[in-house]
Amino acid sequence: MMVLMALYGRSQMTLPINDLNIPTSPAFVLLDKSPASIEKPSSPKALAVSLVNVWEKSGAVEFTPYWFRDRPAYTFRDNLQNRAPVFQTFAISAATAKVDTVTGLSIGFRTQFFKSYSKALSGDILAKAKEIIDLLSVENPEDIDMAAVNNAKKELNYLQTKTTFIAELAGAYKGESSPSRSLAAAKAGIWLHLRYTPDKFPLTFVGLARYTWGAGAVAHSGRDTAFFDYGINLSYQNEDFDIQAEYVNRRDFSERANYDRLAIVVNYQVIPGIVAVASLGKDFKRVNNVFALLGVKFGISREVAKLN
Numbered sequence: 001m002m003v004l005m006a007l008y009g010r011s012q013m014t015l016p017i018n019d020l021n022i023p024t025s026p027a028f029v030l031l032d033k034s035p036a037s038i039e040k041p042s043s044p045k046a047l048a049v050s051l052v053n054v055w056e057k058s059g060a061v062e063f064t065p066y067w068f069r070d071r072p073a074y075t076f077r078d079n080l081q082n083r084a085p086v087f088q089t090f091a092i093s094a095a096t097a098k099v100d101t102v103t104g105l106s107i108g109f110r111t112q113f114f115k116s117y118s119k120a121l122s123g124d125i126l127a128k129a130k131e132i133i134d135l136l137s138v139e140n141p142e143d144i145d146m147a148a149v150n151n152a153k154k155e156l157n158y159l160q161t162k163t164t165f166i167a168e169l170a171g172a173y174k175g176e177s178s179p180s181r182s183l184a185a186a187k188a189g190i191w192l193h194l195r196y197t198p199d200k201f202p203l204t205f206v207g208l209a210r211y212t213w214g215a216g217a218v219a220h221s222g223r224d225t226a227f228f229d230y231g232i233n234l235s236y237q238n239e240d241f242d243i244q245a246e247y248v249n250r251r252d253f254s255e256r257a258n259y260d261r262l263a264i265v266v267n268y269q270v271i272p273g274i275v276a277v278a279s280l281g282k283d284f285k286r287v288n289n290v291f292a293l294l295g296v297k298f299g300i301s302r303e304v305a306k307l308n
Contacts, residue, residue, distance in 0.1 A: 024036060024039055024060065024297070025050065025060045025061070025062040025093030025094075025095055025108055025110075026039075026108030026109065026110050026170040026171060026172045026191075027060055027062075027093040027094050027095035027106040027107055027108035027172045027174075028050055028052075028058075028060035028093070028095040028106075028108075029108075029170075029172065030095075030106045030108060030172035030174050030187060030212070031058075031095055031096075031097045031104045031106055031174065032283075032284075033052060033058045033095075033097040033293075034052070035052060035263075035265050035277050035278070035279035035293045035295065036233065036244060036265045036279065037208070037229070037231070037246060037248050037261055037263070038206055038208045038231055038232070038233035038246045039170075039193060039206075040193075040195060040204060040206050040233060040235055040242075040244070041110075041166040041168040041193050041195045041206070042161070043160070044064040044066075044067065044089045044091055045062070045064060045067075045299040045300060046063065046064055046067040046068055046300055047061070047062070047063045047064075047298075047299070047300040048061070048062045048063070048297065048298065048299045048300070049061050049062075049297065049298040050062075050095075050295060050296075050297045050298075051295050051296050051297075052277070052293050052294070052295030057096070057097070057098045057103075058095075058096070058097040058098070058295075059095065059097075060093060060094065060095035060096075061094055061095075062091050062092065062093035062094075063092060063093075064088075064089065064090065064091045064092075065090065066087050066088050066089075066090065067088075074088075076129055077126075080117065080122060080125060080126070082115065083114060083115060083116055084113055084114060084115075086111050086113055089110070089111050089112040089168075090109065090111040091109065091110050091111070092107070092108070092109055093107065093108045093109070093172075094107050094108075095108070101178050101179055102176055102178045103177050103178070104174055104175070104176050104186070105175050105177070105183065106172050106173060106175070106187075107172065107173055108171060108172030108173070109170065109171055109172075110168060110170040110171075111168065111169055111170075112166055112167065112168045113167055113168070113169055114165070114166070114167040115163060115165070115166045115167075116163075116164055117163060117164050118199050120199055121159065121162055121164055121199055124159055125156065125159045125160060128152060128156045128159055129156060131152050132149060132152045132153060132156065135148050135149050136149065154239065158239070161197075161237060162197050162199070163197060164196070164197055164198075164199070165194075165195065165196055165197075166193075166195040167192070167193070167194055167195075168192070168193040168194075168195070169190070169191075169192055170190070170191050170193065171188075171189060171190040171191070172188070172189055173185070173187075173188045173215070174186050174187040174188065174215075184216050185215040185216030186214070186215060187212060187213070187214060187215055188212065188213055188215045189210060189211060189212030189213070190210070190211060191208060191209060191210030191229070192209045192210070193206055193207070193208060194206065194207040202236055203234055203235065203236055204236075204237065205232065205233070205234060206232065206233040206234075206235070207230075207231075207233075208229060208231045208232070208233070208248065209228075209229075209230050210227075210229040210230070211226070211227070211229075212226070212227045213225060213226045225253065225254045226252075226253040226254060227251065227252055227253065228250070228251045228253070229248050229249070229251075230249055231246060231247050231248030231249060231261075232247060233245070234246075239269075240268065240269050241266065241267060241268045241269065242266070242268075243264075243265075243266050243267075244264070244265040244266075244267075245263075245264055245265075246261070246262070246263050246265065247260065247261070247262050248260065248284075250284050259285070259286070260282075260284070261281065261282060261283055261284050262281050262282045263279055263280065263282070263291075264280055264281060265277065265278070265279045266278050266279075267297075270296075273298060273299050273300065274297075274298055274299075275297045275298075276294075276295075276296050277293075277294070277295050278292075278293065278295075279291070279292070279293040280292050280293075
């Protein structure tokens, strides 16, 4: 969620602009417990919490250090023109999940190293931001047409989610423990997301390239030592929900075999900052590979950009 601030004289009005999609953290993805294996890069949250199948004791937390303090000098135009928001989007995550008697714990990171808007989309966004300023720039604050302001901010939010291209780098490290052994390294991974949203087109495309490998004792066991995943995610988003379809192919180098994952993911915004998520599909496993996940994601933001 981004908060845009418009100043009039000594008065101040904050306009909440919601970015519906709260991404599942990389730490959760590495545990193979996330609703989506391909995450759509979006605006960062100061703090995000994901709870999926709580009865299985699965959950994750992610925070973006940059937004844990106010950034009064960071303007709306800065946000629009920043082509490499590495620091603004750098997020750290931790997740845990339990399968039978084995508990997995992982830590991860993500950051967007390239972001751009098309010339046409950038012009539309600036024009909509100016429209909001004009609506608020009246002599008497009581004359502000809040219905028009709310409609304009919804349109601005939609335009911002149509970011033309984003390149995001992510990674995670996983450990496992059980009643018979203490926490030890088990798995690590690094991956790339490429998001493309064509102008005046209802779908967003996200490509994935991910390499994971065994760590610690697992690396010397000869099992599941290295995988390469590649795939694509298609999503349609409106004001209240985000529907995604994804396909991922996995190359298992240790067994010299290929597996695939196919899933439908639905995110529904219950109220701003709280998103219910459901996922149904076929997982990578050869047997018992049909899965269904239900959960909720919370996003808290302190991002601030000045319109004027």
